[in-house]
Amino acid sequence: MIPIYSKIIEVIEETPSTRTFLFDVEFSDALPGQFAMVWVHGVDEVPMGISYKNGVTVQKVGDATSRMFELSEGDFMGLRGPFGNGFTLPSPNEKILIIAGGVGSAPLAPLAEEAKNIGADVDIFLGSRCRDELLFRDRFNKTGNLLIATDDGSEGKCGFVTDLLLDVDLGEYHRIHVCGPEIMMYRVFRILQDKNIHENAEFSMHRYFKCGIGVCGACCMDKLGLRVCRDGPVFNGKLLEDSEFGQYARGPTGGKYKF
Numbered sequence: 001m002i003p004i005y006s007k008i009i010e011v012i013e014e015t016p017s018t019r020t021f022l023f024d025v026e027f028s029d030a031l032p033g034q035f036a037m038v039w040v041h042g043v044d045e046v047p048m049g050i051s052y053k054n055g056v057t058v059q060k061v062g063d064a065t066s067r068m069f070e071l072s073e074g075d076f077m078g079l080r081g082p083f084g085n086g087f088t089l090p091s092p093n094e095k096i097l098i099i100a101g102g103v104g105s106a107p108l109a110p111l112a113e114e115a116k117n118i119g120a121d122v123d124i125f126l127g128s129r130c131r132d133e134l135l136f137r138d139r140f141n142k143t144g145n146l147l148i149a150t151d152d153g154s155e156g157k158c159g160f161v162t163d164l165l166l167d168v169d170l171g172e173y174h175r176i177h178v179c180g181p182e183i184m185m186y187r188v189f190r191i192l193q194d195k196n197i198h199e200n201a202e203f204s205m206h207r208y209f210k211c212g213i214g215v216c217g218a219c220c221m222d223k224l225g226l227r228v229c230r231d232g233p234v235f236n237g238k239l240l241e242d243s244e245f246g247q248y249a250r251g252p253t254g255g256k257y258k259f
Helices: 063-068 102-118 137-141 161-167 182-194
Strands: 004-015 018-023 035-040 044-052 055-059 076-083 095-101 121-128 145-150 175-179 201-204 234-236
Touching: 018 044, 018 076, 035 063, 044 063, 044 076, 044 102, 055 063, 055 102, 095 102, 095 161, 095 182, 102 121, 102 137, 102 175, 102 201, 121 137, 121 161, 137 145, 145 161, 161 182, 175 182, 182 201
Parallel strands: 095 121, 095 175, 121 145, 175 201
Antiparallel strands: 004 018, 004 076, 018 055, 035 044, 035 076, 044 055, 201 234
């Protein structure tokens, strides 16, 4: 559980607000959807989705990620992982739908690539605020049929990524995989729940935690007490019924906050 001292070998500016950090060590056995604990020296240790076997992709949103954006090739960070449960991999010839919003593309791009290698039929719905913020568009384009939605209409459908769900038969998919802002994921959940197919979907949750292994309890979700770091971060839609999902989360002090 001691962080591995890891050198940054490349920094890739993916979008104006997101960067990928590649390291000289690999999460060789990582499954799509698992995460790593990243120690930013002198600032914090935070969970980040694994976007490559040797990398994480982050958005500049807080103290730790702001400090990361000041780092460059040759600098060091500490890594622990991989942790948690990843997405269910498809069988050959199964049809899956990937729904990605914003930096939620980070754990889903490896899933799309793995699914293609297995021989699955992959559709991807990718959403962002604008064209410049579309994350991993090229990676997704190489794995299956990609549809895009942007809030401002600068590319693809003008509107939210959830609007793309209205034009397809969701029942034709063996499994649906979702990651992005929780309010977006919750909208997807409600659409699937109304069709009684939410049990075919998996959602990658984000909650505050420190340990990454289910000890500190900071990421326990009401009402079942599921630990996001140990029981997730990927959860089947059935488990999220009648839970805090889409309603509220808890910060470092344990206080509730709305999305």
